Amino acid sequence: MQQLYQMLRQTSRTFALSIEQLPRILRDAGTVAYLLLRVSDCLEDHDSLPVPRKIELLYIWAEVLAGASAVKSLTTRIAGLDGSDPEVNVAQNAGLLLQQLHTLPPELQEIITRRARETTLGMARWQAHGPYVEDEAALDDYMHEVAGRVGYLLTELFAWYVPAIARVKDELMPLARESGLALQTVNIIRGLRKDYERGWVFVPRTFYESVGLTRDSLFDPANLDRAMQVVALLANKADRHLQSSLRYVVTFPRRYHRIRLAAAWPFLLAVKTLAVSRDNVNVLLAEAKITRNQVKEILLYTKLFGWSNHWLRWYYNSLARG
DSSP states (O other): OHHHHHHHHHHOSHHHHHHHTSOHHHHHHHHHHHHHHHHHHHHHHOTTSOHHHHHHHHHHHHHHHTTSSOTHHHHGGGTTSOTTSHHHHHHHTHHHHHHHHTTSOHHHHHHHHHHHHHHHHHHHHHHHHOSOOOSHHHHHHHHIIIIIHHHHHHHHHHHHHOHHHHHTHHHHHHHHHHHHHHHHHHHHHHTHHHHHHTTOOOSOHHHHHTTTOOTTGGGOGGGHHHHHHHHHHHHHHHHHHHHHHHHHHHHSOTTOHHHHHHHHHHHHHHHHHHHHHTTOTHHHHSOOOOOHHHHHHHHHHHHHHTTOHHHHHHHHHHHHTO
């Protein structure tokens, strides 16, 4: 697991922070799950892979996760990619990830494998769909595949570990999906320019057409005023999902502080990122992000006070106001 912990830190900042402070078995399960999903991300996002190749590799990876194909059927096909890229390195070590997966209790193996495979198949479907989003329902469908299912996965892991969480699982699951959509909507806002430069626009067509823009003119500096109206539509959407994320976090029993932190940290960092991005033209011209000091402050305050639902609601509103 030490090698996997190192891979986790190299491929994630936010989620490594959350996963590393979980109880040991959940830390191991969360690390394995996250890295298996990074394999899927690598296959979906890699710049040098043509779309038909991405779809083929994603389906192969889904078969590997299902136990229907050997892991070498994937790793031999991506051996030529640059392994100095941390995400590629994770994918090329898929065999090691599966070895560690099989050391976990069978119930955790089943949860992780099922959810990772569902997400991988969803990514393949969206690669076949193409780099455009017709409307908000289509955006939600995409985000459900790549993030909503991850919310399900984590909630099922927590419910396996804590009987008190299992008792409120039915209440948590729809909120888990909303939490995934919240994080993904904020990621889309933060990465608008970068995604556009690699050929993807996740903004619903109905959003930019409502202000008289096209897929390309949305990113023309001459249209910043109208384009920022589109960013506001996305920000309002993110806000709605984040309100459900708050309900998700406060539903966890307060005595399981470390699990609450694992759920609260990505959520609160997303709230702050949205506040920074909402009226920031850099989301269209470059990128908007929060500082390391802001991250440290959020982590410190939630460690001290995150057991309190009243405080979490107050802090959420404080961060959202910027």
